[in-house]
Amino acid sequence: MEKFMFLFRGGTTKNLSAEENQSHMQKWYMWMQELKKNGVYVSGEPLHMEGTTVAGTNKVVTDGPFTEVKELVGGYMVVTAADMKQAVELSKGCPTFELDGSVEVRQVRNMNM
Amino acid sequence: MPASGTHNVQLMVDHLFRHESGKMVAVLSRAFGFSNIETAEDIVQDTLLKALETWKYDAIPANPQAWLYRVAKNKAIDVIRRQQLKYKIDTDLTALLQSEYSLVPAINELFKESEINDSLLRMMFACCHPAIGHEAQISLILKTLCGLSAREIANAFLSQEDTITKRLYRTKEKIRKEHISLEYPGTAHMASRIHAILTTLYLLFNEGYHSSHPEKLIREDLCEEAMRLLLLLCNNPRTGLPEAQALMALMCYQVSRFNSRLDDKGYIVLLQDQDRSQWNKYLIEKGNEFMARASAGHQIHKYHIEAGIAWAHANAANYQDTDWQLILHLYDSLLSSHYNPIVALNRSVVLGEVAGYQAAIDELSQLTSLHSSSYYHTTLGEMHLKAGHKEQALLCFQSALLLTTSQPERELIQRKINMCL
Numbered sequence: 185m186e187k188f189m190f191l192f193r194g195g196t197t198k199n200l201s202a203e204e205n206q207s208h209m210q211k212w213y214m215w216m217q218e219l220k221k222n223g224v225y226v227s228g229e230p231l232h233m234e235g236t237t238v239a240g241t242n243k244v245v246t247d248g249p250f251t252e253v254k255e256l257v258g259g260y261m262v263v264t265a266a267d268m269k270q271a272v273e274l275s276k277g278c279p280t281f282e283l284d285g286s287v288e289v290r291q292v293r294n295m296n297m
Numbered sequence: 298m299p300a301s302g303t304h305n306v307q308l309m310v311d312h313l314f315r316h317e318s319g320k321m322v323a324v325l326s327r328a329f330g331f332s333n334i335e336t337a338e339d340i341v342q343d344t345l346l347k348a349l350e351t352w353k354y355d356a357i358p359a360n361p362q363a364w365l366y367r368v369a370k371n372k373a374i375d376v377i378r379r380q381q382l383k384y385k386i387d388t389d390l391t392a393l394l395q396s397e398y399s400l401v402p403a404i405n406e407l408f409k410e411s412e413i414n415d416s417l418l419r420m421m422f423a424c425c426h427p428a429i430g431h432e433a434q435i436s437l438i439l440k441t442l443c444g445l446s447a448r449e450i451a452n453a454f455l456s457q458e459d460t461i462t463k464r465l466y467r468t469k470e471k472i473r474k475e476h477i478s479l480e481y482p483g484t485a486h487m488a489s490r491i492h493a494i495l496t497t498l499y500l501l502f503n504e505g506y507h508s509s510h511p512e513k514l515i516r517e518d519l520c521e522e523a524m525r526l527l528l529l530l531c532n533n534p535r536t537g538l539p540e541a542q543a544l545m546a547l548m549c550y551q552v553s554r555f556n557s558r559l560d561d562k563g564y565i566v567l568l569q570d571q572d573r574s575q576w577n578k579y580l581i582e583k584g585n586e587f588m589a590r591a592s593a594g595h596q597i598h599k600y601h602i603e604a605g606i607a608w609a610h611a612n613a614a615n616y617q618d619t620d621w622q623l624i625l626h627l628y629d630s631l632l633s634s635h636y637n638p639i640v641a642l643n644r645s646v647v648l649g650e651v652a653g654y655q656a657a658i659d660e661l662s663q664l665t666s667l668h669s670s671s672y673y674h675t676t677l678g679e680m681h682l683k684a685g686h687k688e689q690a691l692l693c694f695q696s697a698l699l700l701t702t703s704q705p706e707r708e709l710i711q712r713k714i715n716m717c718l
Contacts, residue, residue: 200345200346200351201444202314202315202317202318202345202445202446203317203444203445204446205314205346206312208349209349209352209357212353212355213308248436258350259353259354261354289598
């Protein structure tokens with residue numbers, strides 16, 4: 185088993201009614217419970233949308249990232265899977281796609297030789 | 298993806314977001330003034346969105362309500378501090394909100410439970426202001442107090458989302474123009490405003506009880522909303538008039554039958570065929586309690602009579618043992634003060650039980666104004682069928698079939714037609 189990171193982008197909209205909002209959240213919860221039940225969930229957390237970027241040899245500090253909301257990473261999750269194909273299959277259960285969100289799947293480097 | 302074996306664990310109480318949305322909009326409108334209701338709605342919308350964006354990562358707070366209120370409060374305080382809104386607020390709270398010393402405590406105070414109920418009542422009163430038309434009143438209540446979106450309201454009333462959006466927009470314009478506020482009306486106008494609220498909640502309940510929706514006969518959530526709001530009215534000594542208690546009793550009795558009105562295929566089950574063991578005894582008890590509360594005072598209101606009729610049905614062991622004589626008497630009472638052909642139609646069914654089906658048939662032939670109502674024809678058809686006049690019954694049910702737009706009703710009428718053949 186390898187570790188994979190899910191990077192969540194988009195999948196939010198101001199047009200949800202209160203009821204739709206709650207039911208969407210319920211779907212995320214059910215998805216995560218499923219991952220936990222199958223023993224593949226490792227961790228996951230939401231991120232604040234604002235932040236600060238420090239860059240370059242001069243360590244220049246700027247406010248941001250200021251990217252379009254749908255490109256900004258809103259949160260992450262780490263799961264275990266046999267390979268990328270399986271990790272991708274796991275990601276497909278995420279409710280974010282209903283709201284046009286995206287999941288970037290990246291394998292965590294395994295440093296064991 | 299393995300098949301989901303997870304049992305359906307509920308994350309939050311049903312409709313939590315919807316109900317909290319209603320409370321927050323009421324509270325913030327109280328703070329900003331009714332004419333700034335859109336600012337209140339925007340803040341609440343942003344708050345719920347932020348909740349979704351954070352909580353979906355398995356991060357539900359232990360107290361969701363407290364989290365929502367904290368975020369909404371902070372956003373509201375932020376918005377008030379910005380110059381533009383500060384000087385647009387014109388309520389009894391203006392002075393408190395414009396001063397930095399009292400702003401935060403004032404907002405905190407508004408979010409206390411007793412104050413929230415007060416804000417909800419004020420919102421109900423304001424939404425039923427006489428300058429606002431009946432359809433607009435219902436739409437506004439559903440949007441602000443019940444947390445429904447324009448699309449959901451349109452769906453409930455078989456309207457278009459566009460129509461509802463425009464109606465809400467125009468209503469808010471009118472609120473600004475007429476300076477309708479969230480102050481309680483003066484004592485002289487309290488009773489009439491309460492009656493306006495009761496009418497609106499009655500209409501809302503009625504839509505949920507026997508929906509005009511082509512597929513869904515019963516919309517329980519609409520009934521639930523009407524009852525939830527009415528309960529606020531009933532429990533406040535200032536607004537809990539006897540007629541409000543009577544209306545609450547009526548609603549309890551009607552809802553007590555929900556489980557028996559449709560069978561497991563979704564087909565309509567008439568009162569005479571319902572399994573009364575399925576009737577919700579707790580709700581009937583509650584109804585009886587509200588009936589007791591309603592008997593205070595000296596005036597009989599039409600809701601007392603309607604509740605009385607519902608009481609008679611709810612407390613009858615079966616269809617045959619129902620006190621039809623009493624119900625007939627109550628209908629006569631209702632008709633003498635509020636003549637209405639639909640009520641007369643309902644009375645004819647009772648007359649059939651008391652004086653025989655031919656009496657009912659004769660009575661119905663007098664109701665010429667109802668020939669375009671499917672219910673007229675089904676009622677007449679049922680009376681003919683019970684009297685053994687299969688040919689006349691068939692004609693009636695066929696007429697009814699042409700007039701109904703409801704799928705469950707169509708199915709029932711077809712079943713009746715088959716009984717005539």
